[in-house]
Amino acid sequence: MATPVFLPPTSYEYVTVQKVHGSTATEASDVLAAEEPLEIRVGYGPENQRQHRTLSVTMRTPGHDFELTAGFLLTEGLIRGRDDLQGVIYCPDVKKEEERENVVRAELNPTSVPDLPRLERHFYTSSSCGVCGKTSIEAVHAASCPVLPTNGPAVAAAVVHQLPERQRAAQALFEQTGGLHAAALFSPAGELLLLREDVGRHNALDKVIGAALLAGQLPLHGAVLLVSGRASFELVQKAAVAGIPVLAAVGAPSSLAVSAAHNFGMTLCGFVRQNRFNIYSHSWRITQEPPAEPPA
Template sequence: MPTPPVFLPPTSYDYCTVQRVAGTQATEASDVVAAEEPLEIRLGYGPAGQREHRTLAITMRTPGHDMELAAGFLLTEGIIHSRAALAGIRYCPDVTKDEERENVVRAELAETVAVALPRLERHFYTSSSCGVCGKTSIDAVHAASCPVLPTDGPYVEAAIIHELPERQRAAQALFEQTGGLHAAALFSPTGELLLLREDVGRHNALDKVIGAALLHEWLPLHNVVLLVSGRASFELVQKAAVAGIPVLAAVGAPSSLAVRAAHDFGMTLLGFVRQQRYNIYCGAWRIRV
């Protein structure tokens, strides 16, 4: 499959003056911090001559890969189900202030795509940390037509899993600058880094990865391992399932609902992947120990 850039040069950071304290001595210095700004996602839909436009979501994110973030959000929220449903996506030309132009994107759906109006009537507000609210049951996610995960692999050698966190961190150029970002990365079953995105929000980072895969027509992602830098929440399992990802590994702990969801989806879920150890919570048959 064609390969997009693993990551782009880091531009989403800012500088500030800090007081660095060592013992009882303080010195003034310049520090680098991760940028966080709101992104408004607008949606255009309907037949020619009767197009409607409305705001779908506002999310706090790290600027960069905004089209991928919006595309991933549309897919994982069930607004679209394929690349063909998306006619185009760009920064919105209709904003009133120049400084906001790169904080508003507009996704245009294909004219033939039917839109569930009750879903659009709910205006999302997504923080960078908590993810999208409202997914209160696994049954609701199953109803969103998630792809069926493969039952014949992929198979991953146990030793490969140990190598993934270091490979992910080595590719996190923006994290090295700021120390304040999450990452989501796709790896091949043999440990090759395929794609990585960073953001202040765990959910945003994953939406960017899934959006990039959608725009490059990779879906479903049946032959990859996903590594996330934080804990494994139910929302991350849900987003991975929508993209068809069979193996989700997390540096942190999974929640009980994440474990239940992964089990019901037939997903392999790993937690505490660090310091040459990890736990397999379900789907152990894909890991060759």
């Protein structure tokens, strides 16, 4: 069963616009996807010697912030799994009203030893760009990216063709705003398992991975991932850290994304739309067999 999508009121806002048709302008209401900064702080060290510092500021759509934080920590190599994370909370001691529920603190377990050089980095990630490729490559190697399985899953080409329509049908916030990216997990038979939306492609995927992490579902060796935009290196890297063997994108992949997918053992598909797609790496996972019926 797909996880229900909850849209907090802060995920969107209504504005008054002028709609122009030819030479006629009329006043109307429009719905916009919200975009606000999220500051991620991290706490670590023994119980009597805790240290706290700001780790990242990312532009995101409010909602599922704890999942976004957990996914970010995992995919950037700051934690290795659920056991490293004690919890995530909204910081209660913010100084300004606009910071309320826009500042989160992730507490690492006292026994976890964080990578201090990584903690000393202060990320700034925009909703459209993400962290720089060179640093992400280093993070993948340092995080001991899981080896992807070599015996499946097998995904029918007919299933891949169906994924964009199934994803779009589940995008509740996109239907209201038209301005959101999505990342969705499917079973090999095409059943929607989990979907998250955000103004940022990387944030949407971090929310999905964070939700799976917090639910104890990693690695995602039996999942197929669909992203609504292009496939960048960062998205391939994040998917690999989560153990996802098949990544499909509605848009084009970059050259670095294809190279990384080859190296990680990941099947990468691009231009998944209008009943066609290209396979850029490890095509053996995509079959021409009729798809299995998804569970009722």
